Amino acid sequence: MLQKAGIFRFHTESYMCDFTAKVTLPVICNYMLDAASIHAKERGFGYERMLKDNVTWVLSRLSIEMKEYPAQNQSLIVETWVESVVRLFTQRCFRFIDQNGKVIGYARTIWAVIDINTRRPVDILSRLPDLSNYINLEMECPISKMEKISAVENVEPTIGYTVRYSDIDINKHTNSVKYIEHILNIFGLNFFSEKFICKFEMVYLAEGIFGDKVKLYQNKISDNEFIIDTKRCDESLCRSRIVWQPLFSI
Template sequence: MEQLSKIGRYNFLAEPFHCDFSNHLFMGHLGNHLLNAADFHSNERGYGMNYLNTVNKTWVLSRLAIEMEEMPKAYDRFFVETWVDCAMKFFTSRNFKIIDESGFVYGYGKSVWAMIDLDTRQPVDILMVRNGLVNKYIEEEYLCPIERPSRVKMLVKSEPIRSIETYYSDVDVNGHINSVRYIEHVLNLWDLSWYKEYFIKRFEIAYVAESHQGDKLNFYLEQNEYSVFNVRITKSNADEEEKEVCRCSLLFVKRD
């Protein structure tokens, strides 16, 4: 296989029905574009889902941080650049850069991915796949100047502020609740009046366990500073005790 460039660049459109009241792209749809870019990049280079599914493996998102100066507006065409800057036995680190046609940088993203066996759901050695092919595409020099996803710390668990059921449209190709659906559910914890005053500067999410259709998701919220919030999501069902599935951190800034 011919070796491609280490950095992939993919064209997207901020479709109007993917935009919010302010005429800007929803954070959840931006998250989908980032994950699509990651999928395109890894598939083109031979270690993506298209190959992994033939050997009963898949990629799962472990952590994601998105930090934006501005969101694309409706009908804006923009690019997502993506590259892997580190590969270890059980995790890879992948970066994103969101830019427009003129080179204006909307923002950046950083993510951590694991590879799992589809039957056992346990991590597998990434460096054993195709003799460590991913190592040929490590790019350490290209700039991604945001902080890596952090460990979100929360205090003693209180009562959930919201609990929701999960359904068909929450489930992705891996059979569990879609990574971006958690983001959308978290952002719904604030109402429209809040978003008229505040912009999401940075969003972080760390995935702890899988949840599935039929699980109830419970949301716990803590406020660290005036516009910094942490969220814990747990799952509960008739067969198991309540279990944490992910944690988030959000930084809001005042709109101009």
């Protein structure tokens, strides 16, 4: 049996950085999804294997806390492991380690398994009994459990976009990381030059498809905390909480 935790090394390239010369949050999320995908595949519960049983993984929630972001041309280690499996959901955690061995962040994701025909969730361990062998109780993920993110209502939308080719993933739905890219586009460049995103939470509620007209609604909780609701008409596709931390603060 393989080790419970998987260790994946990524190399940050210049085009993965924003104008502050740091790797962007969407790139960190792509690393996570890539690590998760390979970790699952190597242990017998990857996408391809699942599709043979007419089920697939669906990302339901995502919570990331970063102390800092890597610069370009560095190596970044992403560790990932399964924290728990409870009926319809499994929790997968991540730890990010920079090239000097310093832990720079953690993340927790919650996944469902759905039947690809009915699109309904299934009991995970009855379909994937071997998954329980990989539940890792030894590693800790010190991220607070995600609180509910309320809908944003009675405000004008901030920006809107149409779901197009670049937004679509391999399953022909809106790519879960592309939602994040659009959400960050709400903010002016001064946010990114004066602060960094120390916490990002996302709940995925419905699947977007090609051609969807999407609007983003913002609720400003404080100067450093925002709720963004991504809606197709009145239906939330996903909701996120973004917490900024001023640079050079203690």
